[in-house]
Amino acid sequence: MPQHYPFSAVVDAGDMSLALVLTTISPEIGGVLVRGEKGTAKSTIVRALAAVLPPIDVVAGDRFSAAPGSSSPDSGGAPYAADAAVETRPVRLVELPVGATEDRVLGSLHLERALSEGKAEYEPGLLAKAHRGLLYVDEVNLLHDHLVDLLLDAAAMGRSTVERDGVSVSHDARFVLVGTMNPEEGELRPQLLDRFGLTVEVRAPRDPALRVEVVRRRMAFDADPVTFAASYDEGERVVTARILAAQARVGSVALGDDMLLRIAELCAAFDVDGMRADIVTARTAVAHAAWHDRDAVTLEDVRVAARLSLPHRRRRNPFDAPGLDEDLLDEVLGDDEPEPEPPGPGGDGGGDSGDGDGDGGGPDDGGEGGLETGASAPSSTDVGAPSSTDVETPSSTDAGAPSSEGSPSETNATAGTPYRARLFTVHGTGAGEAGRRSRAITSSGRRVGATSATGGGQGPIHLLETLRAAAPHQAVRGRTTGPLRFHGSDLRVATREGQEANLVLFCVDASGSMAARKRMEQVKTAILSLLLDAYRRRDKVGLVTFRGAAAELALPPTRSVDVAARRLDGLPAGGRTPLAEGLLEAHRVLALERVRDPRRRPLLVVVTDGRATSGADAVARSQRAAGLLAAEGVASLVIDCEAGAMRLGLAAVLAEHLQAQHVPVGEVTAEALAGAVRAA
Structure with a gap:
C-alpha cells in the first residue's frame, strides 16, 4: 500500500509544487x-x-x-576505493x-x-x-x-x-x-x-469546484490507496522524467548579463538585505529555465524567481505584511519580452497537477486561477497603518463618567514605531522550553551538573559522571581487568542552565481614562515594543482587555506576535474601568494555561492607570483580585499609564497588591533604563 498521496494528484498546488521542484533541480537554491x-x-x-x-x-x-568517488568520514577523510560497490x-x-x-x-x-x-x-x-x-x-x-x-x-x-x-x-x-x-x-x-531560498504562501481554494475536487480525490485515496495511486502512475513518471532532464540541463543554461542586471535592479528596488537574494534569485531563474527546457534565462524566469525568493527577505520584523508588491515587480521588469513560453517535456507543464484522469502533469508556475500561492496582499490592519477612527476626541469618561460602548467618545489610536524594550523576567529558576527570557534548567546552556537517565533526565551524556557512578560497583560486578562494567542505572546526562521562554499575558485597560489619543498611542507603542521583544525571546503571548463593564480574552495565548499586534491595533478605548474583571479574566486564562502547558511560567503585564470605576465597591474588588494573583505567585508587572501634573498613584498601589514591579510607561524603553543608570 502506498504510504503517501501521489504528487501529481494534488489539486492546483501552484507555487508550492513549483518551488519544491525547482529546489530539487538546483539544491544550491537553499x-x-x-x-x-x-x-x-x-x-x-x-x-x-x-x-x-x-x-x-x-x-x-x-x-x-x-x-561514488567521495571521501569517507569513517576512514579519516580518505576517498572510497575506485572499485567500491x-x-x-x-x-x-x-x-x-x-x-x-x-x-x-x-x-x-x-x-x-x-x-x-x-x-x-x-x-x-x-x-x-x-x-x-x-x-x-x-x-x-x-x-x-x-x-x-x-x-x-x-x-x-x-x-x-x-x-x-x-x-x-x-x-x-x-x-x-x-x-x-x-x-x-x-x-x-x-x-x-x-x-x-524560496518561500510560498498557501491557502485553501475559495472556488467551490476546486474544493469539491480536493474532497473527491482525498476520499478516493482513503477508500482504495492502491487503485488511486495506480491511476497516477503515468503522471508520476512524467514528473520524474522532467526533473531528471532539468537536472541534466541546469548546468548549461545561460544567464546573460542583461538578466543579471534585471535581478540586481529587482533586489535593490525591494531593498533586501545582503547579496543572498541576488544569488538565490539567479539560481532559481536558471532552474526555472531548465524546468521549461530552455537554454537561456528569460524575463519570465526572472519574474517567477523573484516571486518565490524575495517576499521573506523584505520583512524587517514580524509585524511587516508578507508578500511582494506585484506592481513594483512589473514596474522594474517591464514587459519588453512578450515571448510565449514553450511547452516543457510531458505536456505543457502547466495547469493542475493532475486532472483526475491519470495524466498527471507537472507543477505549474501558479497564478493562473484557482489557488494562488504567491505573495499575499498587505493586510488593512498592519501595525502603523492609518486608522479611519484615528481622531482626537475628548473622552467624557476620563474622570469615570459613564459612557456606553460604541459611543462617539470611543477612540482608536494607532501605535507608533516600536523601540527596544527593557528585559522583564520571571524570578527564580524554571524548567520550561528553551528561550531567551528567564533563567531555567533547559536542553541547552552551560553544564551545571548531571542527573540519572533512568530517572527521566534527558540531554547529552555526561561521561565523567557516568564513570563516577559505575566505578564503586566494579568489584560487585566481578570486574578484575578489562573495560569497566556498566549497568543502565549508571548512565548520567548533563543538566544545563540556560534561559526559558515564558507566557507573556497582557491585561490592557481600554477604558475612557485611557482614551486620550496621545496616551493610547503611547500605550500601544509600549505594548507593541514588548510584543517585538517577546518574539525575539520565543515567548507565547496573550491579550486580555477590559472596558465598560466586562473583560474579554482578545487573543488566547499564541506564539504569533503579529496576530497580537493586529488585535492591539484594532483596540478601541472608552467606557468605565472594570479593573477587577480584567484581573479575574487574566487569572482564569493563566489557570487554564497552567493545565495546558505546566512547564511554561507566566509573566502578567497589567497596563493601566490603576483607576477602578465599574460597579459597586470597584476598588476593593480589584484589590482582592490582585491579592488572588499574588497568592498564587504569578510574576507580574504593572505599566503605569497615568499622566499629568496631578497624579493619584493608583497603579503603584495596584502593584503593591499584586506584589509586582511598577514601571511608568515612559520607562519601558531600554534607553530610558540606560539613561537612569548613567544619571545615577
Whole structure:
C-alpha cells in the first residue's frame, strides 16, 4: 500500500509544487519554506515529493549516503576505493521532529558499544541521514533555538562537525531543507528565515469546484490507496522524467548579463538585505529555465524567481505584511519580452497537477486561477497603518463618567514605531522550553551538573559522571581487568542552565481614562515594543482587555506576535474601568494555561492607570483580585499609564497588591533604563 498521496494528484498546488521542484533541480537554491493555514496539504505534498525524485547512486553500505568517488568520514577523510560497490536507491525524506534532541540531530556516541565494549564509536544523526536528500521540518517555527543553530551551521557549511563525548567526526550534510509552518503559531527567527531560498504562501481554494475536487480525490485515496495511486502512475513518471532532464540541463543554461542586471535592479528596488537574494534569485531563474527546457534565462524566469525568493527577505520584523508588491515587480521588469513560453517535456507543464484522469502533469508556475500561492496582499490592519477612527476626541469618561460602548467618545489610536524594550523576567529558576527570557534548567546552556537517565533526565551524556557512578560497583560486578562494567542505572546526562521562554499575558485597560489619543498611542507603542521583544525571546503571548463593564480574552495565548499586534491595533478605548474583571479574566486564562502547558511560567503585564470605576465597591474588588494573583505567585508587572501634573498613584498601589514591579510607561524603553543608570 502506498504510504503517501501521489504528487501529481494534488489539486492546483501552484507555487508550492513549483518551488519544491525547482529546489530539487538546483539544491544550491537553499530549500523552501511553506507558510499557510491549517489543512492546505503542506505536509502531504512534501512527503509526496520524494517519491517522484530521480534515484541516486551511493557507495554500498555507507552510513553517510556518500556519492561514488567521495571521501569517507569513517576512514579519516580518505576517498572510497575506485572499485567500491555502488547501489542505487530512492532519495530519502528525513523528518526532523521539533522536539528532537541535539544528539539525535548531530549524532553522538554509540551507547551500546560504549557501555558494553568500552569503544567510542560515532552513531550518525539525522543530518547524516539527510545528506543528498530532503530534510523536512513540520512546524519549523516551533523548532528549539539550539536546533535552529545546528541547521544554520549545516546549511552554511554543507558539513556537520561533531566534537563531543569522546567523538570527533566531520561529514557532508548537503540537503534540501523544507519547512512548513502556520504563521498563526509564531514566526521564524530571521537568521533561519533567510536561509530558506524560496518561500510560498498557501491557502485553501475559495472556488467551490476546486474544493469539491480536493474532497473527491482525498476520499478516493482513503477508500482504495492502491487503485488511486495506480491511476497516477503515468503522471508520476512524467514528473520524474522532467526533473531528471532539468537536472541534466541546469548546468548549461545561460544567464546573460542583461538578466543579471534585471535581478540586481529587482533586489535593490525591494531593498533586501545582503547579496543572498541576488544569488538565490539567479539560481532559481536558471532552474526555472531548465524546468521549461530552455537554454537561456528569460524575463519570465526572472519574474517567477523573484516571486518565490524575495517576499521573506523584505520583512524587517514580524509585524511587516508578507508578500511582494506585484506592481513594483512589473514596474522594474517591464514587459519588453512578450515571448510565449514553450511547452516543457510531458505536456505543457502547466495547469493542475493532475486532472483526475491519470495524466498527471507537472507543477505549474501558479497564478493562473484557482489557488494562488504567491505573495499575499498587505493586510488593512498592519501595525502603523492609518486608522479611519484615528481622531482626537475628548473622552467624557476620563474622570469615570459613564459612557456606553460604541459611543462617539470611543477612540482608536494607532501605535507608533516600536523601540527596544527593557528585559522583564520571571524570578527564580524554571524548567520550561528553551528561550531567551528567564533563567531555567533547559536542553541547552552551560553544564551545571548531571542527573540519572533512568530517572527521566534527558540531554547529552555526561561521561565523567557516568564513570563516577559505575566505578564503586566494579568489584560487585566481578570486574578484575578489562573495560569497566556498566549497568543502565549508571548512565548520567548533563543538566544545563540556560534561559526559558515564558507566557507573556497582557491585561490592557481600554477604558475612557485611557482614551486620550496621545496616551493610547503611547500605550500601544509600549505594548507593541514588548510584543517585538517577546518574539525575539520565543515567548507565547496573550491579550486580555477590559472596558465598560466586562473583560474579554482578545487573543488566547499564541506564539504569533503579529496576530497580537493586529488585535492591539484594532483596540478601541472608552467606557468605565472594570479593573477587577480584567484581573479575574487574566487569572482564569493563566489557570487554564497552567493545565495546558505546566512547564511554561507566566509573566502578567497589567497596563493601566490603576483607576477602578465599574460597579459597586470597584476598588476593593480589584484589590482582592490582585491579592488572588499574588497568592498564587504569578510574576507580574504593572505599566503605569497615568499622566499629568496631578497624579493619584493608583497603579503603584495596584502593584503593591499584586506584589509586582511598577514601571511608568515612559520607562519601558531600554534607553530610558540606560539613561537612569548613567544619571545615577
